[in-house]
Amino acid sequence: MIHKKVNNVQEALKGVKSAMTFMLGGFGLCGIPENAIAELVKLDVRDVTCISNNAGIDDFGLGLLLQKKQIKKMISSYVGENEEFERQMLSGELEVELTPQGTLAEKCRAAQAGFPAFYTPAGYGTEVAEGKETREFEGKMYVLEPAYKADFAFVKAWKGDAAGNLVFKGTARNFNPNMCGAATITVAEVEELVPVGDLDPNNIHIPGVFVQRIFQGKNYEKRIEQRTVIQKSESC
Amino acid sequence: MLDKNGIAKRIAQEVEDGFYVNLGIGIPTLVANYVRDDIEVEFQSENGVLGMGPFPFDGQEDSDIINAGKQTITTLPGASFFDSSMSFAMIRGKHVHLTILGAMEVAENGDIANWKIPGKMVKGMGGAMDLVASAENIIVAMMHTNKRGESKILKQCSLPLTGVGCVTKVVTNLAVLEVKNNAFHLLERAPGVSVEEIKKATEGTLIVKGEIPEMNI
Numbered sequence: 275m276i277h278k279k280v281n282n283v284q285e286a287l288k289g290v291k292s293a294m295t296f297m298l299g300g301f302g303l304c305g306i307p308e309n310a311i312a313e314l315v316k317l318d319v320r321d322v323t324c325i326s327n328n329a330g331i332d333d334f335g336l337g338l339l340l341q342k343k344q345i346k347k348m349i350s351s352y353v354g355e356n357e358e359f360e361r362q363m364l365s366g367e368l369e370v371e372l373t374p375q376g377t378l379a380e381k382c383r384a385a386q387a388g389f390p391a392f393y394t395p396a397g398y399g400t401e402v403a404e405g406k407e408t409r410e411f412e413g414k415m416y417v418l419e420p421a422y423k424a425d426f427a428f429v430k431a432w433k434g435d436a437a438g439n440l441v442f443k444g445t446a447r448n449f450n451p452n453m454c455g456a457a458t459i460t461v462a463e464v465e466e467l468v469p470v471g472d473l474d475p476n477n478i479h480i481p482g483v484f485v486q487r488i489f490q491g492k493n494y495e496k497r498i499e500q501r502t503v504i505q506k507s508e509s510c
Numbered sequence: 511m512l513d514k515n516g517i518a519k520r521i522a523q524e525v526e527d528g529f530y531v532n533l534g535i536g537i538p539t540l541v542a543n544y545v546r547d548d549i550e551v552e553f554q555s556e557n558g559v560l561g562m563g564p565f566p567f568d569g570q571e572d573s574d575i576i577n578a579g580k581q582t583i584t585t586l587p588g589a590s591f592f593d594s595s596m597s598f599a600m601i602r603g604k605h606v607h608l609t610i611l612g613a614m615e616v617a618e619n620g621d622i623a624n625w626k627i628p629g630k631m632v633k634g635m636g637g638a639m640d641l642v643a644s645a646e647n648i649i650v651a652m653m654h655t656n657k658r659g660e661s662k663i664l665k666q667c668s669l670p671l672t673g674v675g676c677v678t679k680v681v682t683n684l685a686v687l688e689v690k691n692n693a694f695h696l697l698e699r700a701p702g703v704s705v706e707e708i709k710k711a712t713e714g715t716l717i718v719k720g721e722i723p724e725m726n727i
Contacts, residue, residue, distance in 0.1 A: 302557075304557070304573065304574060305574070351634050351635060352634035352636040353632075360631050364631065372634045374637065374638075374640045375635075375636050376594070376598025376637060379597070379598055394640075395643035397639045398673075399621075399671060399674030400639065400670065400671045400674070401670055402639060445555075445557050445576050445577075446573075447558055447591055447593050450593070451595075496573040496574070497573065498582055499576075500580045500581040502571075502582050502583070503565055503568040503569075503582065504568070505568055
């Protein structure tokens with residue numbers, strides 16, 4: 275077995291510098307690498323590019339990096355729910371690249387899987403395709419999208435072991451598996467770091483080969499953005 | 511004239527047995543409430559779940575189980591979770607049969623605009639561009655006109671496009687329209703709405719053939 279375990283978030287983020295490009299897993303606030311984000315705030319790295327489906331909310335997730343003006347460029351598919359983001363975007367302080375969600379996921383997966391680029395129908399005929407190579411296959415038009423390049427990928431899993439194997443829970447899975455192995459160094463934080471051998475090899479979502487560093491995360495808040503519930507008295 | 515729930519109710523009639531369906535945010539989300547319960551349908555949410563159920567009971571919400579609108583949800587027996595790349599493989603690969611989404615504008619050639627208004631804060635397209643570029647069956651749920659009474663059913667979209675030539679059907683507060691051969695074909699009228707009213711509210715080419723039935727909802 276090849277050991278990937280590091281003792282804490284500080285060790286896990288060793289080598290992180292200003293002006294780097296990071297991938298961060300999560301959809302909204304679901305499945306975000308909370309510990310890595312908190313440490314990036316402490317490290318005060320600047321001018322970073324973040325590839326993440328969303329940009330957090332004002333006081334949580336990537337919103338924390340935005341508050342300290344650490345982000346130079348955001349690559350996302352949807353960036354609502356964040357006033358500071360809006361202010362920085364409209365004032366021109368923050369560069370924003372909006373990418374269709376499926377294309378964003380696949381640009382990560384392509385990097386993970388060794389594809390330099392791929393053709394997708396998403397965005398053809400729209401401003402997303404402007405300046406990009408297009409090609410017809412069997413009568414339909416496609417846009418060529420290159421794989422992302424990143425220095426670090428920060429992902430969050432439910433369970434993991436010292437070999438770097440990961441298991442995700444519910445929809446907290448989202449972009450996390452696609453970002454594993456898609457950057458030079460993949461850092462996985464887990465809610466539960468279990469002894470090697472405890473995870474059933476049949477049920478591992480991401481094999482440890484895609485992960486360079488893994489650590490036991492702490493103090494997860496796992497905030498809910500839209501708490502929608504039905505009262506027990508309601509019939510449906 | 512229909513309200514939002516009426517539009518959702520009419521669209522629910524388009525959902526067939528054995529369909530996997532992706533519902534957008536807004537009116538489309540309401541469609542799930544009106545699908546007949548004698549057919550088997552699974553709802554997909556592009557953040558990575560198939561087999562979505564209703565909202566959880568108070569106290570049973572789980573921050574790890576949400577839909578694409580970031581709302582807490584439940585799953586039904588037979589549900590599955592998957593990553594974002596696989597989710598869009600389902601969509602791009604045409605394994606999801608029906609996409610229902612909202613729009614700001616639709617054009618007679620099937621173009622749709624629903625993600626950006628120049629000069630206003632842009633929130634992003636999310637999964638809409640992937641959905642409209644791939645699905646073969648795209649139904650748009652929308653109001654026929656804007657707040658100023660101007661038609662949103664157009665010859666050509668004026669807003670930045672989300673997708674080209676992709677919309678197959680539009681259900682509005684006034685009518686059911688099929689989009690083909692560069693025109694809107696009037697299929698049904700909303701209760702109490704005349705063909706004349708629909709003509710007046712439609713800027714794009716409208717084809718009216720024979721008696722137009724009233725919606726049965």
